[in-house]
Every structure is written in C-alpha cells, then in structure tokens.
Amino acid sequence: ARSSEWNWNSYQTLDQINTWLNSLESKYVGTVTRIIGGQSYEKRNIYGVRVSFKPGNRAVFLEGGIHAREWISPATVTYILNELLTSTNPKIRSVAESRDWYIFPIFNPDGYEYTFKKDRMWRKTRKPNLACFGADLNRNWNYHWMEGGSSYNPCSDTFAGRSAFSEIEAKSLSQFITSISSQLDAYISFHSYSQLLLIPFGHQGLEKPPNNDELHRIGRVAVAKLFERYGTNYTVGNIPDVIYVASGGSMDWVAGLHKVKMAYTFELRDEGRYGFVLPPDQIVPTGQETLDALIVMIEELNALQ
Ligand code: PAY
Numbered sequence: 001a002r003s004s005e006w007n008w009n010s011y012q013t014l015d016q017i018n019t020w021l022n023s024l025e026s027k028y029v030g031t032v033t034r035i036i037g038g039q040s041y042e043k044r045n046i047y048g049v050r051v052s053f054k055p056g057n058r059a060v061f062l063e064g065g066i067h068a069r070e071w072i073s074p075a076t077v078t079y080i081l082n083e084l085l086t087s088t089n090p091k092i093r094s095v096a097e098s099r100d101w102y103i104f105p106i107f108n109p110d111g112y113e114y115t116f117k118k119d120r121m122w123r124k125t126r127k128p129n130l131a132c133f134g135a136d137l138n139r140n141w142n143y144h145w146m147e148g149g150s151s152y153n154p155c156s157d158t159f160a161g162r163s164a165f166s167e168i169e170a171k172s173l174s175q176f177i178t179s180i181s182s183q184l185d186a187y188i189s190f191h192s193y194s195q196l197l198l199i200p201f202g203h204q205g206l207e208k209p210p211n212n213d214e215l216h217r218i219g220r221v222a223v224a225k226l227f228e229r230y231g232t233n234y235t236v237g238n239i240p241d242v243i244y245v246a247s248g249g250s251m252d253w254v255a256g257l258h259k260v261k262m263a264y265t266f267e268l269r270d271e272g273r274y275g276f277v278l279p280p281d282q283i284v285p286t287g288q289e290t291l292d293a294l295i296v297m298i299e300e301l302n303a304l305q
C-alpha cells in the first residue's frame with residue numbers, strides 16, 4: 001500500500017488521521033459530526049467525531065493516543081470507528097446504534113507527530129519545562145494528582161506537569177469532557193502495551209469504584225470474548241493490582257469526578273516482544289479482537305439500565 005493512502009495495513013500519520021476524520025462528516029451526513037475537543041501546546045486542534053444514529057441516545061467516549069509512541073492505540077480507535085459506521089454484523093449494528101459515540105483517536109497530537117519525525121519512543125507532550133520537553137498527559141489530570149507513580153522531574157517520562165492541568169491538552173480536553181459529561185455512561189481509553197484491561201483507580205490509597213465488582217465481572221466477560229478470536233490473553237484488574245500505582249490519569253478523572261459508571265483502559269498488544277513497535281500486520285487483528293470485547297462491554301452496559 002502506498003503510504004499516502006488510508007488503510008489499516010500501516011500506521012497512519014497525524015495528518016492522514018485528521019483528514020480521514022474530516023472526510024467522515026460529508027460521507028455520513030447527519031450521523032458524523034467532526035469536533036474540536038481541545039488544543040495542543042504546538043497549537044494543533046485535537047480532533048474527534050461524534051457519531052449519532054438516532055436522537056436521545058446516551059453516550060460512550062473512546063480515547064486514543066494520549067501517549068505518543070503507543071501507535072496501536074490510534075490505529076485501533078480508527079478501526080473501531082470505521083466498524084461502527086460500516087459493519088453489517090447485526091450485533092455490531094445494534095450496539096453502534098444504541099449509543100452516541102465521542103471518538104478521539106489522538107489526544108496528544110504534538111507527541112504523535114514527534115514520534116513520526118524525530119523520536120519513535122517519545123511518550124509525552126512537547127511543552128518545554130526547564131531542560132526537558134513535555135509532560136505525561138496521563139499524569140496531569142486533576143483527580144488525586146501526584147498521588148503515586150508520577151514524577152516531579154521534567155526530564156522523567158512520567159513527569160506529571162507543574163500542577164494539575166498545567167498542560168493545555170489535558171486542560172482543554174477536560175473542559176470538553178465536562179461539557180458532555182451528563183451524557184456519558186462509559187469512558188474507555190486505549191494504550192499499549194501489556195494486554196491488560198484496567199479498572200480505576202490508579203492512585204495510592206486503595207480507592208475503588210462503587211461498582212468495582214460489576215466492572216470486574218464485565219471485564220472478565222469482555223476479555224473472554226477477546227480471547228475467542230485469536231487466543232490473545234488479557235488480565236483484568238484495578239490499576240495498582242495489575243500494573244503499578246499511577247495517578248492523574250484521564251480515566252480516573254472521568255470516573256472519579258464525573259462518576260461515569262463504566263470506565264476501562266485497554267493496554268493493547270503485545271506483552272513485550274515488539275512492545276510499542278507492534279508490526280503493522282497486527283493492526284487489523286488487534287482491531288477485530290478489541291472490537292469484539294468492546295461490543296460485549298456495551299451490551300452489558302445496555303443491560304444495566
Ligand atoms: O491509567 O493507564 C493508566 C496507567 C497505566 C499506564 C500508564 O503508565 O499511564 C501503563 C503504561 C502506558 O500505557 O502508558 C504501560 C506502558 C507499557 C508503559 O509505557 O509503561
């Protein structure tokens with residue numbers, strides 16, 4: 001495939017993804033609305049879409065690309081978005097049309113661009129802080145900010161920023177999310193790698209969501225479904241139990257402040273063989289199995305009300 005064409009056989013650049021998102025509005029008139037959810041330090045817009053098949057639906061938010069080097073995240077999010085729009089599978093159609101969808105493939109456009117141009121392994125944003133650049137955009141949100149697993153050192157990969165919401169990406173996106181928060185029943189973020197399905201909360205102190213048991217149950221159903229397609233194994237658990245303490249993440253802020261009833265973070269493929277540099281021939285299988293899991297999650301969510 002030529003690198004300029006839109007596909008899921010190769011990783012797409014920021015411009016390609018934004019151009020594709022923009023094209024959906026005219027292709028699916030009345031269903032897709034392009035949204036600017038925030039701004040970046042380098043003055044880029046943070047683009048997403050709202051997908052709505054009928055009036056009155058409550059919403060699900062899909063977040064991708066908060067960490068620049070985790071390329072499988074935006075690729076999976078765009079794969080899922082495309083399936084929600086085009087799949088003829090009755091289960092997928094009925095889940096797609098049961099919800100409004102806010103879908104943002106790249107929360108960190110400056111970092112994503114930097115991984116294509118300069119440093120494939122870049123994780124953070126790009127605002128200068130003393131001798132170094134960028135903050136960890138998944139440590140800068142204002143819920144138990146700086147309560148474990150974050151760094152005060154601007155040169156660290158987990159630098160939390162100088163204060164909660166010191167980074168314009170987190171600040172502006174948080175304002176957008178707040179503006180739609182009364183519609184939200186689910187917030188699902190996509191990272192890589194480790195093959196985990198993470199449940200809030202990540203900060204120190206053992207806080208659990210009020211429906212922790214339900215989230216574990218649904219999580220186990222989802223990863224069992226994911227396993228069925230290609231035998232990919234996932235572990236489900238609260239963040240500190242299955243990976244490490246980490247505070248100031250976007251999912252925790254949404255779950256903790258806005259009390260959205262379903263919040264999960266996927267740590268996508270793989271378990272470390274390729275790590276962040278997952279070969280592009282794994283984009284489609286990762287997309288398929290992750291969509292399988294998402295569909296049963298939303299079916300379970302719909303059964304709750
Ligand atoms: O909220 O997702 C969370 C916390 C856990 C992730 C984080 O550190 O933000 C886990 C890491 C990630 O996806 O960024 C895992 C990867 C492998 C890493 O860079 O350590």
Ligand code: ZN
Nearest residue numbers: 067070191192
């Ligand atoms: Zn990440």
